[in-house]
Amino acid sequence: MFLPIFSFLLSLVVACDARVWNDTGVGTIVLEEAWAISDLGPSSGVPFVGETRAQLQANLIDVHNQRLQQMDENGIDFMVLSCTSSCIQGISDPQAAAAMAINVNNQMASQIANNTMRFGGFASLSMHNATEAALELNRTVREFGFLGALINDYQQSGPDNMTLLYYDQPQYDVFWQMVTDLDVPIYFHPRINIDLISNLLYSSHAPWLKGAAQEFSATLSTHILGLCTNGVFDRFPNLKIIVGHLGERIPSDFVRVDYQLQRQVPLGMPMLRNVTDYWHTNIYETTSGNFATELLQFHKEQLGLDRILYSIDYPFVDIADGTRWIEGLTGVLTREELLALKRGTAIKLLKLND
């Protein structure tokens, strides 16, 4: 019973896959947009003021109703869905994590199969075992047409959650090999910390700094700098990583980071180039939840607009806030620059025309 239905859904994905994206459209493409299945339990994310947890959860689960309606109202042509944080990275047991990743990916594929002109998917991956992560990425990209994967920072592991797995270590090279063979981007998204770290750093004195205001960038930027300094981009020069929230603050600190890291070279740090360099060749960033015009201009000077893509962070960020901001950039960017930010760079990076 299950198999025939499943093959039918697969054929729908393949049949609808011919997209007609071009650079002359005006609608936006957004790619850090959260979605959930009820099997994962309620989201730990914080609702807007005035919004209930139940409303947030309903918005996470929905695809074809209020989400699509807001896309229509706000000129969003295409949205890439991904499993809301911490998703698989919050599951310490390797078997349970691998099974949930398959469940999440299959449900996402079947939910978006009838509207692949408007919705794409980033895979969820268990990162306990790099070989298995590579195989699940391959399956979802080849069979479902997923556009890459989104990983919620480190993989927690071990019976007490005390082992944190970082993908900047050599045992993950088999995963990065598959990523570059498939030529898809991997989005690095934040997660809340395991309880031990969260209690020590935040609960003890400023619990409100957990999450998006501080914890997310502080934690995720370390992992991204780990990829750079452990030489992942030297071993995989074509690897494409996407970072949200206008770069998790790293570009503001390029000068200091590179200046200080020079001292580590004689001490055995394996990085061959410098962090600023990798951001020009391997890293893309999105504007998710960080609609700051002057910061965008600074990043345009530092990186060039061809490495910056529009995104929102729905349903944690209001779609209408994003629309007001991006439409207000008309006098700040040229028409060509604005089109690249809204959709052109995403079409190229996600290969939506291929």
Ligand SMILES: *[C@@H]1O[C@H](CO)[C@@H](O)[C@H](O)[C@H]1NC(C)=O
């Ligand atoms: C570009 O795409 C838009 C829809 O997004 C369509 O209306 C238009 O005809 C397309 N233009 C070309 C040249 O294909």
Ligand SMILES: *[C@@H]1O[C@H](CO)[C@@H](O)[C@H](O)[C@H]1NC(C)=O
């Ligand atoms: C896709 O299926 C969902 C669920 O059945 C439905 O709500 C939605 O209208 C469908 N979309 C299209 C474009 O057929």
Ligand SMILES: *[C@@H]1O[C@H](CO)[C@@H](O)[C@H](O)[C@H]1NC(C)=O
């Ligand atoms: C990772 O998964 C592969 C493929 O299933 C398996 O051969 C290998 O032993 C696993 N590695 C570890 C460390 O468990």
Ligand SMILES: *[C@@H]1O[C@H](CO)[C@@H](O)[C@H](O)[C@H]1NC(C)=O
């Ligand atoms: C990747 O998926 C394709 C298509 O399903 C399959 O032919 C290929 O063997 C897979 N690659 C690996 C390494 O398993």
Ligand SMILES: *[C@@H]1O[C@H](CO)[C@@H](O)[C@H](O)[C@H]1NC(C)=O
């Ligand atoms: C490990 O983390 C999970 C999810 O964050 C939590 O439910 C569980 O209680 C934790 N286990 C321990 C032993 O702290």
Ligand SMILES: *[C@@H]1O[C@H](CO)[C@@H](O)[C@H](O)[C@H]1NC(C)=O
């Ligand atoms: C980073 O490396 C590039 C050359 O690859 C160089 O031009 C630049 O000055 C370096 N930046 C710093 C801060 O060291």
